[in-house]
Amino acid sequence: MLRATLVILWPSFVAAGIGISIIFTLIDPMELVVLGEHIRASRTTIYSLGFFIIWAIAALAAALTSFLQLGRNPGPRELGGGGNGADRSCPP
């Protein structure tokens, strides 16, 4: 389960990093109007919150993909499908 969580959280983290860089390079958050009002928070707050919002959305997509893959496709063994991958023993 831990590994499934990592496989979901990590790629979405990378995606959020790329997303936030592109969005806020092109758009100055100080010029954003949300629900008819200018945002009052500082740029740092908006960058940080924006990052987590994108991360959450990307993680949702990744989680759905993982969920839909369950039981459909054994997948590569190392991804957690098929064999257990624990056969590489380490002699003492």
Added chain:
Amino acid sequence: MPTNPNVIPIAPAPAPISPPPNGDGDNEQALYEVRKKIYPRAVTGWFAKWRWAMVFLTQLVYYATPWLVWNDRQAVLFDLTARKFYIFGIVFWPQDFIYLAVLLMICAYSLFLFTAVAGRLWCGYACPQTVYTEMFLWIERAIEGDRVKRMKLDDSPLSASKFGRKALKHGAWIALSLWTGFTLVAYFVPARELVAMAVEVRIPPWETFWIMFYGFATYGNAGWMREQVCKYMCPYARFQGAMFDRDTLIITYDPTRGEPRGPRSKSADYRAKGLGDCVDCGICVQVCPTGIDIRKGQQYECIGCAACIDGCDQVMDKMNYPRGLIRYATLNAVDQHWGWRDMVGRVLRPRVLIYSSVLVIIVAAAGYTLWHRVPVKVDVIRDRTTLAREVGDGQIENIYRLQVMNTQERTQRLKISASGIDSIVIHDLPQLVEVGPASSKLLPVAVRVDADKAKKGISRIEFNIVAVDDAGRPAPDVFSIHEKSAFYKP
């Protein structure tokens, strides 16, 4: 039943889904693989020295850069709140976004090139995951001892001494992690200010959060997850195989020389007993940070750190056998018993040439545009509220807003004029416009044209911006910018 290729046959799925042929149960169970903790044994040797050299080099750059000073400011500062990136003499604005994309392309192609030539050099020597794991392992060894001692300690029941050692280790790890997180934030908030704030315990909440976040990621990745990051989380580990071919330098075990493996006494004539050079001591497995056996052949878990080469070479030295039973070689070289000369002769193959030429072109283009970068940028925005109006003396007036950005760190004096229609004149602008260092200015500009000179509707006009010195002459590093816009006559 006749099949129509255009129709997807829909049939009930066979239930229950049968387990995969060589699997050991259903998928849900397979997700819960219990990780066998790996206790990498310390290794010394030529490649370990190189890895430590890279640890020092990369971390010196990482930890020291925020403290460098340039033009009385932090030399490298990504000032997100002011939306400016300072990198030594250059100030990047959001408009320079293309350079970020170019930088990413350069990194990607360098990685492709290195991978095609020499496999996972990045993973083995420079990847932060490897570098921090190496540092964390060093701390672990210094406090808990080498492999066997660590295994014994982990097996022993909890005692005061065990607790003390573990607490010391985690304390040292956390201290290093926090410093790493602090350094990361110091790239975004001036390092000296950050230290001052830390001393007074008033680092703002988001900065505190990001220090903790990155510190926690470092602690978790290098202290706990280690090889699992490479095995399960790293996308590069999965796609690097696409850059490989049979002439890529990888870490290989020479089975024709090593097999059949087996223990023997140093004095015995092992060849007479039918044995190969591998004494089956297992050192190569014990030193492996990902816990694989390189003798099983090329595996995606291998991060190319060459610890097994160092380990095996030491054993070969002790046995008075030639070194290189495990060595850097290409698959072709191992199969066909080639030497270095043959391998080097195969380096310049189409794949490598293509990656290199793309890389050279990108670097050259980026260098050229950076060198010829005009230090002032101008955006012209038409005033939307009044398209045009008549003013006295039979003239038509249009209003614009000129956003003038000075990307250099000294004041720029600019002469601004308009052209494109006879009699065009900027009505209310001073002779010279001054824009301070690394700042921008918004200039409302009224452009007037004699009513009889302009045609009805839209005419193309241009704003011309020329840099001048104090006396109003064109500046030595003269540049001029021409920004197009439109003039409207009702």
